[in-house]
Amino acid sequence: MSKKLPAPTSPPQKLRCAVYTRKSSEEGLEMEFNSLDAQRESCEAYVASQRAEGWILVPDHYDDGGFSGGTLERPALKRLRADIEASKVDVVVVYKIDRLSRSLMDFSKLVEVFDQHKVTFVSVTQSFNTTTSMGRLTLNVLLSFAQFEREVIGERIRDKFAASRKRGMWMGGWAPLGYEVRERKLVINEVDAKLVRSIFQRFLKTGSATTLARELIVENARNKYGKLIDKGILYKMLSNPVYVGIAMHKGVSYPGEHVGIIDRKIWDKVQAQFQESPRKRAAATRAQTPSLLKGIIFGPTGVAMSPTHTRKDGRLYRYYLSQSVLKQGSGDCPVARVPAAEIEKIVIDQVRTLLLSPEIIVQTWRCARKSIKGVTESEVRSALRAFDPLWNQLFPAEQSRIIQLLVERVDVRVDCVDIKLRIAGVTSLLGEVIGNSLTQRDAA
Numbered sequence: 001m002s003k004k005l006p007a008p009t010s011p012p013q014k015l016r017c018a019v020y021t022r023k024s025s026e027e028g029l030e031m032e033f034n035s036l037d038a039q040r041e042s043c044e045a046y047v048a049s050q051r052a053e054g055w056i057l058v059p060d061h062y063d064d065g066g067f068s069g070g071t072l073e074r075p076a077l078k079r080l081r082a083d084i085e086a087s088k089v090d091v092v093v094v095y096k097i098d099r100l101s102r103s104l105m106d107f108s109k110l111v112e113v114f115d116q117h118k119v120t121f122v123s124v125t126q127s128f129n130t131t132t133s134m135g136r137l138t139l140n141v142l143l144s145f146a147q148f149e150r151e152v153i154g155e156r157i158r159d160k161f162a163a164s165r166k167r168g169m170w171m172g173g174w175a176p177l178g179y180e181v182r183e184r185k186l187v188i189n190e191v192d193a194k195l196v197r198s199i200f201q202r203f204l205k206t207g208s209a210t211t212l213a214r215e216l217i218v219e220n221a222r223n224k225y226g227k228l229i230d231k232g233i234l235y236k237m238l239s240n241p242v243y244v245g246i247a248m249h250k251g252v253s254y255p256g257e258h259v260g261i262i263d264r265k266i267w268d269k270v271q272a273q274f275q276e277s278p279r280k281r282a283a284a285t286r287a288q289t290p291s292l293l294k295g296i297i298f299g300p301t302g303v304a305m306s307p308t309h310t311r312k313d314g315r316l317y318r319y320y321l322s323q324s325v326l327k328q329g330s331g332d333c334p335v336a337r338v339p340a341a342e343i344e345k346i347v348i349d350q351v352r353t354l355l356l357s358p359e360i361i362v363q364t365w366r367c368a369r370k371s372i373k374g375v376t377e378s379e380v381r382s383a384l385r386a387f388d389p390l391w392n393q394l395f396p397a398e399q400s401r402i403i404q405l406l407v408e409r410v411d412v413r414v415d416c417v418d419i420k421l422r423i424a425g426v427t428s429l430l431g432e433v434i435g436n437s438l439t440q441r442d443a444a
Contacts, residue, residue: 012054015090015120018062019043020080022099026066036063039095046124047093058089069102072109081110084117091120176242177223178261186242186258192224193261199229199237200262204269209234214308214321218337230326238270292344292400293320297410300334305412307340320412334414343417347403347410350419352391355384355406360426367427387429405429 021039040063047055060083062076072078077100083089092114094100100121101107114121178196179186199212206212213231221229229237237243244267245260291307297320299305305320318340325336354360365380391399405425411418 012052014054014056016058016088017047017055017091017093018058018060018080018083018089019047019093020062020064020076020100021095022064022067022069022074022076024066024068034065036065039099042095042124043093046122055091058083069098069100070106071103072101072106081113084113084119087117089119091122093122093124095123096125097123174225176240177237178243179258188259188261189224195221196237196243196261199234200243200266200270203234203238204266204273207273209238211308214306214319214326215310217325218308218310218319218321239274243267291318291340292396292403293340293347293407293410296404296407297343297412299324299412300414305338309340335412338412343410343412346417347407347419348391348399350417351403351406351421352388354419354421355426356388360421360423363423364426367423371427384426402429 019040021036021043023035040061044057047057060079062080064074064076067074080089080092084092092100097107101110111121113119175181175186178189178193180189181187199216202215203209203212206215209231213229213234216229216234223229223233227233242258243260243262244264245255245258247255247257293305294307295304297305299322301322301324303322303324305322306326307318308321309316309318311317319337320340320343321337322335361381361384362377364384365375365377368375368380405428406421407419408422408425409418409420411420
């Protein structure tokens with residue numbers, strides 16, 4: 001009698017398993033065997049125990065060291081999602097569910113991705129399977145507790161932070177220029193503090209943060225992190241109460257543990273200066289510093305150049321500074337600044353030479369005939385020649401008015417300066433010079 005042999009059983013389907021590990025802080029990651037290694041070892045052991053079910057490890061490692069579970073913006077997690085969407089993973093294995101996410105909303109997004117690609121999620125210390133309704137319920141309960149724990153920890157940290165700030169303690173962050181952090185306390189750096197005091201004093205003298213920022217950029221003044229002290233950084237410095245020994249928390253000030261750099265009287269004057277209209281401050285600054293080429297001078301890249309000045313050893317040094325340098329720092333501009341006296345002398349000399357050139361005299365005469373009746377080319381030539389020796393006798397304000405009238409644009413190149421005259425402006429100047437004499441001639 002023959003026996004019927006049992007039918008051969010088919011081998012289990014291979015399930016590709018990806019192990020994901022995460023640690024919030026970077027502390028201890030440099031150790032030979034760290035928290036990520038411990039998580040991976042437990043997960044790999046679990047996968048090995050399921051070898052009979054067809055589970056096999058994928059070769060890639062998905063480790064996020066130093067990343068919070070409160071966000072999905074993690075490099076290893078992004079790679080894992082990309083491999084899931086590329087159908088390279090069947091099972092995601094983690095040590096605990098909060099290693100994957102501490103946010104219920106974020107986790108629901110991940111579960112949707114898992115469902116779309118038929119991927120199973122497994123926690124080796126919290127046994128459940130997301131393919132069943134009971135597994136989903138268990139997952140949501142555990143995740144709710146994980147999120148609750150995260151929020152409680154956050155509240156505890158915020159309360160501790162607020163209590164420390166009320167005591168005037170420094171609670172981290174970038175130390176302001178003039179201070180260093182030693183043993184978690186702000187300590188004055190005398191070299192930088194000298195610059196800070198100078199900036200506050202100079203603001204009181206100039207009355208303009210824009211002008212002072214231009215001066216500081218010209219002087220290559222930088223904060224302790226190497227950035228040029230531009231207008232934005234300057235405003236933050238001048239309004240930072242840390243400099244008078246105050247600690248701020250949510251708009252409330254408390255006496256700080258640190259020593260202030262700025263005297264309270266100077267601080268109050270600076271804040272009062274800020275209350276004044278910026279237009280009034282700018283007008284006062286413009287009155288103190290005449291700028292012959294303001295609004296008509298441009299750099300090699302076509303960006304306007306603005307007047308600025310600085311004082312050194314009691315002397316005033318004026319410059320024209322590229323607007324791109326003011327906004328972005330000196331990087332792409334081949335001519336970041338030019339000495340004002342030098343470029344103004346070049347423009348004045350060129351204008352005086354051009355006014356006597358035959359070509360400009362003829363163009364001016366042709367234009368002047370339309371508005372000055374009976375004017376001759378000879379009279380135009382004589383008037384322009386007579387004007388030249390009068391230049392040095394004019395007041396600076398009048399010189400500035402005439403240059404603005406005559407010059408349409410000054411382009412500063414790397415190796416030269418291009419000047420474009422306004423013929424209509426030359427004609428207007430001509431009318432001022434010879435208008436009275438022509439009126440008298442016609443009357444006679």
